[in-house]
Amino acid sequence: MATTGEMNGTLLGVYIGANKFGATRSSSISFTQNTDDATSADSGGWEEHILTSRNCTINFEGLFAYDHTLGAVDLIDEIIARTQVSFEFSTQVSGDVEYTGTGTITNVTIDSPAEAIVTYSGTILVDGAPVKATVGT
Numbered sequence: 215m216a217t218t219g220e221m222n223g224t225l226l227g228v229y230i231g232a233n234k235f236g237a238t239r240s241s242s243i244s245f246t247q248n249t250d251d252a253t254s255a256d257s258g259g260w261e262e263h264i265l266t267s268r269n270c271t272i273n274f275e276g277l278f279a280y281d282h283t284l285g286a287v288d289l290i291d292e293i294i295a296r297t298q299v300s301f302e303f304s305t306q307v308s309g310d311v312e313y314t315g316t317g318t319i320t321n322v323t324i325d326s327p328a329e330a331i332v333t334y335s336g337t338i339l340v341d342g343a344p345v346k347a348t349v350g351t
Contacts, residue, residue, distance in 0.1 A: 216309030228274050228338075229302040235289075236282025239333075241274040243303045243313060243344075270340035272303060272317070278324055278332040286334035289322045301338060308350035315344040 217225065227234045228241045235241070249263035278286055292299055299319060304312035322336035 215307075217305055217307050221305075225305045225307070227304065227306075228272055229304060229306070230284055230299050233284035235274055235276060236279060236285040238274055238276035240276075241272065241303070244271050244273070245344075246270070268343075270313075270315075270344050272301065272338040272340065273335070274337075275333060275335040278326075278334045286322055286324050286336075289319050289334075289336055292319050293322060298341065299338065301340075303344075304349060306349055310349045312347055312349050313344045314347060316341050 223240070226241065227238060229235070246269050248266045248268065250266045252262045252264045253260075254262070276285075280287060282288075298316045300314070300316050302312055302314045304310070304314075306312075317338040317340040320337050320339045322334060324332065324334050326332045
């Protein structure tokens with residue numbers, strides 16, 4: 215049954231294949247409509263814009279561990295191999311909306327501050343249009 219009402223962020227996650235990114239503390243998907251300036255002398259002093267390309271990115275941040283099923287080390291391997299990944303941004307709850315597609319992991323950062331928890335973060339740049347689907351259909 216689809217999730218109803220406001221939900222806890224731990225329900226949503228980023229997956230590659232069947233594996234959810236390990237120990238994420240946050241993840242986001244961003245859709246952008248780019249524009250180009252079309253302002254002219256005929257614009258009456260107001261900016262005008264035309265719609266151009268669109269893009270989508272997925273950002274993630276989590277706790278680092280070498281033994282995650284899917285973690286920073288695996289994501290860095292994808293960058294080194296120059297491979298695209300198939301992703302899901304999903305709750306994996308039947309009836310919920312999910313976004314799927316392919317993309318390129320454009321960066322992974324491992325941050326290790328003194329006397330603090332080690333974290334990792336990164337970005338997936340989606341290639342083409344992401345697919346909106348319903349989980350379980």
